[in-house]
Amino acid sequence: MSMTGGCYCGAVRYESTGDVQNSIQCHCRECQYITGGSPNLIIIVPENGFSFTKGGPSKFARSDLETPVTRFFCNKCGTGIGTKSPARQGSMIIKVGTLDDPSVFKSQAAIFTKDKQSYHHIEEGLPTFEKRP
Numbered sequence: 513m514s515m516t517g518g519c520y521c522g523a524v525r526y527e528s529t530g531d532v533q534n535s536i537q538c539h540c541r542e543c544q545y546i547t548g549g550s551p552n553l554i555i556i557v558p559e560n561g562f563s564f565t566k567g568g569p570s571k572f573a574r575s576d577l578e579t580p581v582t583r584f585f586c587n588k589c590g591t592g593i594g595t596k597s598p599a600r601q602g603s604m605i606i607k608v609g610t611l612d613d614p615s616v617f618k619s620q621a622a623i624f625t626k627d628k629q630s631y632h633h634i635e636e637g638l639p640t641f642e643k644r645p
């Protein structure tokens with residue numbers, strides 16, 4: 513499935529042409545910082561089908577962690593585009609809110625529910641995991 517997206521100000525644009533590998537909502541504490549408090553809604557796509565088509569995003573990885581994820585974001589408006597994770601080699605993790613059409617998202621699992629807040633919504637019947645599946 514071909515998808516396009518970008519940041520809030522339009523300086524960074526991307527395209528993804530590979531099949532979606534997974535659609536997840538992550539409730540972990542780290543994601544709460546990144547989203548502003550909500551679960552993080554993400555789709556995982558093959559890295560080799562993903563490319564930035566406009567602008568070069570800035571990157572950030574914590575130096576105090578052993579295997580940090582690398583976060584891509586727009587250095588003008590600050591929108592987080594997505595991450596590459598050592599736990600998901602060969603994949604790009606995209607934040608659903610940056611898609612041109614976020615309505616394509618359908619959560620397949622809720623992960624890191626050990627950090628879930630009482631105001632986080634999990635759809636009934638959705639598989640949930642304390643940490644990773």
Ligand SMILES: [Zn+2]
Nearest residue numbers: 519521586589
């Ligand atoms: Zn921007």
Ligand SMILES: [Zn+2]
Nearest residue numbers: 538539540543
């Ligand atoms: Zn998370």
